[in-house]
Amino acid sequence: MKMEDMSLSGLENTKLEALAHDVYSDLVEDACLGLCFEVHRAVKQGYFFLDETDQESMKDFEIVDQPGVDIFGQVYNQWKNKECVCPNCSRSIAASRFAPHLEKCLGMGRNSSRIANRRIASSNNTSKSESDQEDNDDINDNDWSYGSEKKAKKRKSEKNPNSPRRSKSLKHKNGELSSNVNPELYKYNYSSGISYETLGPEELRSILTTQCGVVSEHTKKMCTRSQRCPQHTDEQRRAVRVFLLGPSASALPDSDTMLENDGYDAPDGQLIMSRLQWDGSSDISPSDSASSKASTNNSESKRPKKKKKPSTLTLTTTGSGGERDKGQERERGDRDRVVSGGSGSSSSQNALALSSRKKRPKLPVPPALSIYDDLN
Amino acid sequence: MFNRFQFLFQTNTSREKQMRAAINQKLIEMGERERLKELLRAKLIECGWRDQLKALCKEVIKEKGIENVTVEDLVAGVTPKGRALVPDSVKKELLQRIRAFLAQHST
Numbered sequence A: 001m002k003m004e005d006m007s008l009s010g011l012e013n014t015k016l017e018a019l020a021h022d023v024y025s026d027l028v029e030d031a032c033l034g035l036c037f038e039v040h041r042a043v044k045q046g047y048f049f050l051d052e053t054d055q056e057s058m059k060d061f062e063i064v065d066q067p068g069v070d071i072f073g074q075v076y077n078q079w080k081n082k083e084c085v086c087p088n089c090s091r092s093i094a095a096s097r098f099a100p101h102l103e104k105c106l107g108m109g110r111n112s113s114r115i116a117n118r119r120i121a122s123s124n125n126t127s128k129s130e131s132d133q134e135d136n137d138d139i140n141d142n143d144w145s146y147g148s149e150k151k152a153k154k155r156k157s158e159k160n161p162n163s164p165r166r167s168k169s170l171k172h173k174n175g176e177l178s179s180n181v182n183p184e185l186y187k188y189n190y191s192s193g194i195s196y197e198t199l200g201p202e203e204l205r206s207i208l209t210t211q212c213g214v215v216s217e218h219t220k221k222m223c224t225r226s227q228r229c230p231q232h233t234d235e236q237r238r239a240v241r242v243f244l245l246g247p248s249a250s251a252l253p254d255s256d257t258m259l260e261n262d263g264y265d266a267p268d269g270q271l272i273m274s275r276l277q278w279d280g281s282s283d284i285s286p287s288d289s290a291s292s293k294a295s296t297n298n299s300e301s302k303r304p305k306k307k308k309k310p311s312t313l314t315l316t317t318t319g320s321g322g323e324r325d326k327g328q329e330r331e332r333g334d335r336d337r338v339v340s341g342g343s344g345s346s347s348s349q350n351a352l353a354l355s356s357r358k359k360r361p362k363l364p365v366p367p368a369l370s371i372y373d374d375l376n
Numbered sequence B: 001m002f003n004r005f006q007f008l009f010q011t012n013t014s015r016e017k018q019m020r021a022a023i024n025q026k027l028i029e030m031g032e033r034e035r036l037k038e039l040l041r042a043k044l045i046e047c048g049w050r051d052q053l054k055a056l057c058k059e060v061i062k063e064k065g066i067e068n069v070t071v072e073d074l075v076a077g078v079t080p081k082g083r084a085l086v087p088d089s090v091k092k093e094l095l096q097r098i099r100a101f102l103a104q105h106s107t
Helices: A002-045 A055-060 A095-106 A114-125 A128-142 A164-173 A183-187 A201-210 A234-245 A268-280 A292-300 A310-315 A318-323 A331-341 A344-358 A366-375 B002-009 B014-029 B032-046 B049-064 B071-085 B088-105
Strands: A083-085 A092-094 A193-195 A221-223
Touching: A002 B014, A002 B032, A002 B049, A002 B071, A002 B088, A083 A095, A092 A095, A201 A234, B014 B032, B014 B088, B032 B049, B032 B088, B049 B071
Parallel strands: none
Antiparallel strands: A083 A092, A193 A221
16 A cells, blocks of 8 residues: 555656646747747837847957057047146146146035135135134034134144145144154144143043043143053053142042042152052952941041041051041041051052042942051 | 556556646635746746747747738747746746645645
């Protein structure tokens, strides 16, 4: 039974196969017939041989294969070497450059900077203040820059400083300390920076926490790129912050915004050192600390400095415990005195406490403190 | 048993004819035949078969004279070669599609 079934289906298969072939042949024959009908109609209507040309014409229009000539037989750079005389400046210009030259020469084309040229010509004759205002209009049209209105504009170099071509090559050189380029070239205001002289301390701080801020030697402007801008190093950024906001306020960009600047006189080196140590221990949880009170102290330290915090004194070393229970002066003042009486490591601890105050949410105080406890 | 074998090995029975007719009808009704036709036309043009056959037609015309050539002349002269000139890939693809259709709709 099974064999019969199999052969049955096999036969069916062959039948199906035969059927498929038949269908296919029908289709092919349909296609052939269709073609024959088309050709026959074309012949009878007379358009079958229309796409053919006679032999003579075929020779005339054959593809040309000679050097110096295209396939149609035309010379392609025939007019390249010809020169024309400009009617405006009477110079001899190459033919292919003639049109752009005319554009610039007559000051009538799209890119000819005629307004700029006109302005420069007029500024030669008028006073400086007037030309300053005109400069503002033009420059503000071109690009956005912060202190441009206030910055004194240095006057011309020989070339037109506002021409589009110039701006492209010079735009990215602000902030570089190399003096390879003629400093004159930086006088125009295509710069993408901020002039720190014109900003108040609050603005400075807010800018410095979001932007690179490194002051370019040439333009005296702050870099407006991100904190990780490749043109400047972290050292430069730190130096700028020290310079602009005072030595105690030189927290790095990756820390938080700074608290009020007390003008505290802790040495910078210790701050930096402590900061480095903080960075290393930032992943330790506060619960690991031996002195748990210090963590609460830290959270408390976020409040304004003059608040009473009896527990602050536990921050300092155990060695100088007796001196801690004093009145509530400024916390820093307390720590100062305590520190000065304490052991050598206490000063760094004090700096640690200071910087912990400044870097509040991110860095945990206790673990590093516990290190110094051990040292003591 | 003998009857069964007879049934199996007979080729052009009425049953088979019936089946063929039914399938052809289905092909047409479902529009599959048209689709297959279009597919074949497109493929033949793509592979240059059409131009080849046109050249053959030209030869037939030049042979018979442009005024007196008839459809039958063309068909007789061109169709056998046309069938042979279909490329294998096109043939295979078409057969595949037909088989698929048959497998789906033969019962």
